[in-house]
Amino acid sequence: MRGTVKKRGTWSYIVDIGKDPITGKRRQKTKSGFPRQKDAEAALRKLINELAEDRFVEPSKDSFSSYMEFWFTSHYQKRIKETTASSRKYLMDKHLIRENPFANKPLSKITTEDIDAFYNLKLDEEYSTSTIRKLHQLLNQAFGQAVKWKKISFNPVINADPPSVKKEEMKIWSFDEIDSFLNQCKGERHYLTFLIAIYTGMRKGELLGLKWSDIDFEKKVIRIQRSLSHIPNKGYQLSTLKTKKSKRQVPIQDFLIKALKALKERQETQRKRLGEHYQDQNLVICTEIGTFQDPRNVLRVMKRISEAANVTPIRFHDIRHTHASVLISEGVDIVKVQTRLGHSKPSITLEHYAHMMPNQDDEVADIFHNALQKSR
Incomplete structure (x- = not known):
């Protein structure tokens, strides 16, 4: 894999970074502003090494909402039941796109702090912990796929802290x-x-x-x-x-x-x-x-x-x-x-x-005691 260093006022490099994993189109990476030729060459060598070791990630310029819609329709909904897809689509549209402070933020700029603030917002709006956990699962899967597609280098949801699900008291009839x-x-x-x-x-x-x-x-x-x-x-x-x-x-x-x-x-x-x-x-x-x-x-x-x-x-x-x-x-x-x-x-x-379940502690104690008595 080779790149090119050129001088256009300042020094710059251009290198082929492979095909887009989603569209299959050829991509190139260009960076300028280097004062010296050797600075541009050093940066180019570093990039080529990252590409060779499959460590390079080109930060996505997609907004969070546009990525979520693409991920959901092209990937996620094809892998789940139709009934599940419809309920998850409702959650995504309402909470992650229409009522989300970082909906229009670039995908690559979203932080764990943003995610935690989002969970706290939903708690303040008195949504159930069960609903918030479902949103957490959606976010984790979406960002995890973005890492696999090399749109981001790290999944910010991994270190987020969603609330524990509060179970409703079970009501039964006598x-x-x-x-x-x-x-x-x-x-x-x-x-x-x-x-x-x-x-x-x-x-x-x-x-x-x-x-x-x-x-x-x-x-x-x-x-x-x-x-x-x-x-x-x-x-x-x-x-x-x-x-x-x-x-x-x-x-x-x-x-x-x-x-x-x-x-x-x-x-x-x-x-x-x-x-x-x-x-x-x-x-x-x-x-x-x-x-x-x-x-x-x-x-x-x-x-x-x-x-x-x-x-x-x-x-x-x-x-x-x-x-x-x-x-x-x-x-x-x-x-x-x-x-x-x-x-x-x-x-x-x-x-x-x-x-x-019936409390059988006394019975268990007797079983243990009798077993020891028999062994003596």
């Missing part, structure tokens, strides 16, 4: 509250929606994406294979599950099998009554014409029934927590609970529910 809610719910269109949720611990999207072909009435299992998700500008669509472990089989009881068969018969009657106006999508939980059930309607019904039943107001996801807490309090092995809930690994289940 046995009496479960009974009160279900009794109040009887006769409602969504009675079976809540019954399945309480007895299986399925996520809301998994439940609303459930098809009749997923239910094996003979083996008495529900096969969870997809989820209903909302995609901006596209509406509700069926999507793949969060993780491989989310795809699972959940055994169910005879009474639930009987209730499901009764629902299937009612849907068949409705389909025949409406004829061509019924849009059959083979969904277990659907509207009266067979289409996707809007999750917001389910939440409105849940709120109304909860108030009428005078039970603790909880989120739909807390029904899942209630299911898990009952299993754990009854001594069900944590791995079996993990499998039923579809967590990717037991440690996640433990992280959520360890405080609910």
Whole structure:
């Protein structure tokens, strides 16, 4: 690799620094202002050595916002689920571009101090620590890729200090509250929606994406294979599950099998009554014409029934927590609970529910003591 030194008033050098890793176009580096020829030659040799050792970085002149948009569309969104991409795009547009003090600052000029100040700003604006951690992850991935593309020499997010996620206190129903809610719910269109949720611990999207072909009435299992998700500008669509472990089989009881068969018969009657106006999508939980059930309607019904039943107001996801807490309090092995809930690994289940596990310290002490007694 060779460069050229020339005199144009002062001395300068020009050298080919290779192709742009993104566009593939040839790039050159020029620097002038050297008072002597040997100064320009020394600077050129240093640059050539950096190029030979792959240490040279040409600081990007792109603004942060323009880089983020390019990175997101050309790289990031192609590697994640469509539903995840839509939520991350919203976070990026709102927080990292429209409401960001360094949005128009050159990418190469952004410092760790800028990043920390941004996190503090979001805390002052009372955004949740969970949201800020998601923004931190986006920034870290974006700047990390900028380093790989040699747009910057260092990722400033590495040394940044995002806030720890503050976990909301888990709310669950007691046995009496479960009974009160279900009794109040009887006769409602969504009675079976809540019954399945309480007895299986399925996520809301998994439940609303459930098809009749997923239910094996003979083996008495529900096969969870997809989820209903909302995609901006596209509406509700069926999507793949969060993780491989989310795809699972959940055994169910005879009474639930009987209730499901009764629902299937009612849907068949409705389909025949409406004829061509019924849009059959083979969904277990659907509207009266067979289409996707809007999750917001389910939440409105849940709120109304909860108030009428005078039970603790909880989120739909807390029904899942209630299911898990009952299993754990009854001594069900944590791995079996993990499998039923579809967590990717037991440690996640433990992280959520360890405080609910029965205290067996006394039993452990006895086991240790008895073991030593036997050895003597």
